Amino acid sequence: MRVGHPYIPNTREIREQMLREMGIASIDDLFADIPEKIRLKRALKLPRAMSELEVKRHMKAMLAKNKPFTQMLSFIGGGAWPHDIPSHVQALARRSEFVTSYTPYQPEASQGMLQTLFEYQSMIAELVGLDVANASMYDWASALGEAALTCARITRRKRFLIPKLISPERRVTLQTYVVGPGLEVAEIGYDRKTGRLDLSQLRAQLGQDVAGVYVENPSYLGFLETQVEEMSDAAHKAGALFVVGVNPISLGLLKAPGDYGADIVVGEGQPLGNPVSFGGPYLGIFACRGEMKLVRQMPGRLIGMTTTLEGGKRGYCMVLATREQHIRHERATSNICTNNALCAVSAAIYLASLGPQGLRGVAERCAANASYAMKKLNAIHGLKAPIFDAPHFNEFTLNCDGTRMSIEKLNSKLLERGIQGGISLRREFPELGETALLCTTELHSREDIDRLAEELEEIVGGQR
Amino acid sequence: MSYQQARWTEPLIFELSKPGRTAVSLPEKSPEGVNIPKKLLREQLGLPEVSEPQVVRHYTRLSQMNWSVDSGFYPLGSCTMKYNPKICEELAALETVTCVHPRQSEDTVQGALELIYKLEKYLAEIVGVSRVTLHPSAGAHGEFTGMLITRAYHKFKGEEQQRTEVIVPDSAHGTNFASAAMAGFSVVVVPSDARGRVDLDALKNAVSDRTAALMLTNPNTLGLFDDQILGITDIVHGAGGLLYYDGANLNGIMGKTRPGDMGFDIVHYNLHKTFSTPHGGGGPGSGPIGVTRELERFLPVPVVEYDRKRDHYYLDYDRPDSIGKINGFYGNFGVLVKAYAYILLMGAEGLTEAAETATLNANYIMRKLLGVKGYELKFDSGRPCKHEVVFSAEPLKRETGATAKDIAKRLLDYGVHAPTYYFPPIVHEALMIEPTETEPREELDHFVDALKAIAEEARSSPEKLRTAPHATAIGRLDEVKASREPILSWRMHKKSRPRMPTSSVEIIREMRARS
Numbered sequence: 009m010r011v012g013h014p015y016i017p018n019t020r021e022i023r024e025q026m027l028r029e030m031g032i033a034s035i036d037d038l039f040a041d042i043p044e045k046i047r048l049k050r051a052l053k054l055p056r057a058m059s060e061l062e063v064k065r066h067m068k069a070m071l072a073k074n075k076p077f078t079q080m081l082s083f084i085g086g087g088a089w090p091h092d093i094p095s096h097v098q099a100l101a102r103r104s105e106f107v108t109s110y111t112p113y114q115p116e117a118s119q120g121m122l123q124t125l126f127e128y129q130s131m132i133a134e135l136v137g138l139d140v141a142n143a144s145m146y147d148w149a150s151a152l153g154e155a156a157l158t159c160a161r162i163t164r165r166k167r168f169l170i171p172k173l174i175s176p177e178r179r180v181t182l183q184t185y186v187v188g189p190g191l192e193v194a195e196i197g198y199d200r201k202t203g204r205l206d207l208s209q210l211r212a213q214l215g216q217d218v219a220g221v222y223v224e225n226p227s228y229l230g231f232l233e234t235q236v237e238e239m240s241d242a243a244h245k246a247g248a249l250f251v252v253g254v255n256p257i258s259l260g261l262l263k264a265p266g267d268y269g270a271d272i273v274v275g276e277g278q279p280l281g282n283p284v285s286f287g288g289p290y291l292g293i294f295a296c297r298g299e300m301k302l303v304r305q306m307p308g309r310l311i312g313m314t315t316t317l318e319g320g321k322r323g324y325c326m327v328l329a330t331r332e333q334h335i336r337h338e339r340a341t342s343n344i345c346t347n348n349a350l351c352a353v354s355a356a357i358y359l360a361s362l363g364p365q366g367l368r369g370v371a372e373r374c375a376a377n378a379s380y381a382m383k384k385l386n387a388i389h390g391l392k393a394p395i396f397d398a399p400h401f402n403e404f405t406l407n408c409d410g411t412r413m414s415i416e417k418l419n420s421k422l423l424e425r426g427i428q429g430g431i432s433l434r435r436e437f438p439e440l441g442e443t444a445l446l447c448t449t450e451l452h453s454r455e456d457i458d459r460l461a462e463e464l465e466e467i468v469g470g471q472r
Numbered sequence: 473m474s475y476q477q478a479r480w481t482e483p484l485i486f487e488l489s490k491p492g493r494t495a496v497s498l499p500e501k502s503p504e505g506v507n508i509p510k511k512l513l514r515e516q517l518g519l520p521e522v523s524e525p526q527v528v529r530h531y532t533r534l535s536q537m538n539w540s541v542d543s544g545f546y547p548l549g550s551c552t553m554k555y556n557p558k559i560c561e562e563l564a565a566l567e568t569v570t571c572v573h574p575r576q577s578e579d580t581v582q583g584a585l586e587l588i589y590k591l592e593k594y595l596a597e598i599v600g601v602s603r604v605t606l607h608p609s610a611g612a613h614g615e616f617t618g619m620l621i622t623r624a625y626h627k628f629k630g631e632e633q634q635r636t637e638v639i640v641p642d643s644a645h646g647t648n649f650a651s652a653a654m655a656g657f658s659v660v661v662v663p664s665d666a667r668g669r670v671d672l673d674a675l676k677n678a679v680s681d682r683t684a685a686l687m688l689t690n691p692n693t694l695g696l697f698d699d700q701i702l703g704i705t706d707i708v709h710g711a712g713g714l715l716y717y718d719g720a721n722l723n724g725i726m727g728k729t730r731p732g733d734m735g736f737d738i739v740h741y742n743l744h745k746t747f748s749t750p751h752g753g754g755g756p757g758s759g760p761i762g763v764t765r766e767l768e769r770f771l772p773v774p775v776v777e778y779d780r781k782r783d784h785y786y787l788d789y790d791r792p793d794s795i796g797k798i799n800g801f802y803g804n805f806g807v808l809v810k811a812y813a814y815i816l817l818m819g820a821e822g823l824t825e826a827a828e829t830a831t832l833n834a835n836y837i838m839r840k841l842l843g844v845k846g847y848e849l850k851f852d853s854g855r856p857c858k859h860e861v862v863f864s865a866e867p868l869k870r871e872t873g874a875t876a877k878d879i880a881k882r883l884l885d886y887g888v889h890a891p892t893y894y895f896p897p898i899v900h901e902a903l904m905i906e907p908t909e910t911e912p913r914e915e916l917d918h919f920v921d922a923l924k925a926i927a928e929e930a931r932s933s934p935e936k937l938r939t940a941p942h943a944t945a946i947g948r949l950d951e952v953k954a955s956r957e958p959i960l961s962w963r964m965h966k967k968s969r970p971r972m973p974t975s976s977v978e979i980i981r982e983m984r985a986r987s
């Protein structure tokens with residue numbers, strides 16, 4: 009007897025028996041309605057099927073050509089941040105009852121996912137200081153795109169203001185998202201000394217046509233915006249919405265955006281218990297004030313608390329679906345259907361595990377490491393860290409204009425010594441000179457930072 | 473048959489909180505202080521404080537109250553809830569996947585780029601397109617990307633101002649309409665004919681020099697292959713429009729026919745359906761799109777290229793006609809690893825066997841259920857379906873008052889997840905059943921028997937349906953109230969507490985008092 013396929017329980021014998029019972033001569037009869045002309049009359053040109061053992065060997069060998077940051081010292085961040093993920097967080101989020109379920113369309117049979125997502129929404133709400141968070145977008149960049157569209161719908165205006173110092177990934181994604189309704193994205197400059205968004209430029213740009221003002225705090229280049237209240241006031245005075253982008257880890261320490269006037273908060277939830285995995289899957293955070301005017305225009309899925317019909321028990325279900333594509337079709341607030349729920353599950357378990365003290369502890373370690381690194385690197389002749397005179401969270405700029413080396417050269421010398429340096433900003437922001445963006449998290453030890461400083465000193469010194 | 477889901481009275485994590493508890497330990501603090509002015513710092517953070525054993529029990533219990541493919545049959549139509557091989561999870565959890573940063577230097581990510589490059593090639597062959605991008609995060613994201621490419625194409629030809637309409641059949645999934653609208657198109661709906669196909673005369677009337685594209689899934693949402701497909705592509709192409717293929721239903725035709733050969737210009741894939749990456753309780757998925765040679769120039773940046781001479785993979789951003797970017801990096805890489813593994817495990821033969829068996833299983837259910845009083849096919853019962861079959865429970869409703877929703881809820885008591893219901897909208901009391909290839913015949917028989925038994929119950933003891941489900945963690949919920957007076961977070965709940973009846977904690981307290 010021919011051995012069956014491991015994932016296909018109906019063996020050839022069973023299938024033939026089923027066909028016989030159905031009075032069908034051959035499986036091909038089930039495909040007879042495909043016009044002859046477009047039937048595929050050959051096998052697909054793919055590698056031959058492999059056993060699990062062969063696949064494991066093949067893929068492990070291929071993936072071994074990657075160098076994970078666990079095998080080198082890395083200072084790269086910029087919108088994806090390596091953090092420790094507690095073992096139990098991974099173990100719980102990988103439970104197959106979560107992993108192999110889908111959108112909780114049948115709330116009675118899916119209370120586990122629903123309550124977990126409700127808890128996720130609740131913890132994000134606490135973190136950002138707003139009443140409502142949805143049950144996930146794809147990532148920060150796409151959440152920002154959706155935020156701009158949301159602002160335009162609410163205000164019926166067509167201009168969206170963003171800081172000039174923003175990651176190119178997010179800026180380009182935003183610009184792609186707003187093509188449909190034809191929104192204009194305009195950049196606000198920054199103060200050369202502190203990096204801060206230029207308030208007077210912002211005020212000058214704010215008019216009756218501005219739907220939203222977006223700032224990031226911490227900024228893409230790691231410094232903190234110290235005039236967020238003023239920005240919020242300026243935006244609101246002009247009738248625009250105030251949107252803030254965050255690294256959620258920073259909110260273990262920093263003031264919640266909802267407390268300084270944010271109407272909408274977006275951000276990258278990846279650092280909350282999700283690995284960096286070469287860019288995805290990540291977790292788009294999208295939160296807003298509890299006002300129904302905003303909530304009704306919000307994209308994505310929302311889980312609400314309710315009771316059983318007879319009223320005795322608490323339960324959870326999807327709510328306000330009339331905003332969504334399956335009901336509202338082309339008038340939906342977004343087309344999003346499948347989202348990144350499992351990443352939200354990881355985030356919920358991560359936040360519940362850390363609690364206020366733990367998250368504060370992680371944030372403090374990230375920030376303290378950065379301030380130690382800045383101090384050490386800035387002391388090296390020819391290097392400047394940071395280039396902006398401002399408080400920083402866990403990322404900072406490193407400039408090597410004082411050496412005769414380009415930042416790329418510096419990075420490749422570091423790589424030769426087993427260190428992944430920062431992101432070169434040469435192409436993104438040429439006006440900043442030979443500058444890179446470096447990141448530290450709780451993963452870095454004092455020795456790691458000392459080593460970076462020593463290697464840099466040698467590289468820079470050796471060149472003189 | 474008897475089934476009972478776990479039924480914990482599990483409080484919210486916030487209700488387990490006690491000051492000072494934590495579930496983590498952190499490395500020693502650096503002596504260097506935090507250098508941030510006090511006025512920027514927060515004073516309070518309302519996260520729960522719980523220990524590790526409590527966190528583990530809490531989320532383990534919640535997981536036990538969650539139906540999944542690994543729990544049992546999940547014939548949720550249009551979602552392809554097939555079994556997800558464990559090896560794929562193991563590979564995606566390797567450090568050489570999870571601990572690789574998207575902005576690391578190219579030399580240190582050659583394995584990742586090679587995987588992307590090869591997966592693109594395999595996917596292109598499977599649907600017959602020239603080039604694939606793996607960036608989109610889900611099917612709808614792929615649709616949006618495809619619609620932006622459609623826009624870019626017409627702009628390139630100088631017809632952007634004129635081509636403002638996208639045609640979508642009335643049987644289409646909601647995302648199609650929404651994606652077209654998000655890209656700035658107006659949507660023109662065409663009806664289905666008596667056999668559930670696109671009505672060709674209506675399509676002829678709908679196309680014009682305003683037509684930018686037609687979005688179509690084939691097999692369609694009725695599970696039927698539209699055999700007039702070549703006529704459809706001729707009409708749309710003849711009018712200067714593009715053809716967009718919604719790949720949600722690829723599992724019914726893989727290895728048998730290819731959208732590219734049918735004449736589609738843009739094709740999306742749902743890797744979380746056809747290619748067995750798990751659905752994660754709602755995601756993450758992955759929704760790559762493939763395009764014809766003519767449309768390659770518009771694909772999102774960066775594109776992965778291979779330099780044969782240097783045996784080096786690299787990211788190419790230098791693509792002036794690109795639509796730009798649709799998310800932060802290069803797509804859901806962790807998901808791509810699973811799809812790549814799946815394709816290698818299956819091979820050409822395995823993928824074809826999957827499509828054939830998925831189709832056989834759906835037809836088996838169709839045959840077994842056909843003639844059962846209470847259920848009927850609205851469209852074309854003479855032809856085979858593909859990977860799914862859509863029954864209407866309208867006869868049962870007429871006879872007993874039981875709705876498709878009642879049937880779906882009652883199925884949960886039989887240890888089966890409900891089919892998709894009330895979709896597609898062109899079938900009243902629709903039950904959309906997609907068994908996939910990973911179910912044994914015994915499970916299909918059980919499912920059919922359950923539907924028969926439920927039809928009987930609708931006649932003999934209708935309250936069993938109306939009050940179903942009984943075997944799940946909880947009974948039917950007040951979903952109307954949930955949307956009318958939304959409580960969307962713990963904060964909102966605390967503010968609205970008087971409105972809510974007893975909390976779980978209070979229930980527990982009551983139970984204790986009673987016993």
Ligand SMILES: Cc1ncc(COP(=O)(O)O)c(C=O)c1O
Pocket residue numbers: 344345346550551610611612613645647648689693718720721742757759
């Ligand atoms: C027919 C059809 N098209 C499109 C989609 C959207 O795909 P996704 O949920 O991955 O965004 C779905 C998913 O449910 C679908 O069933």
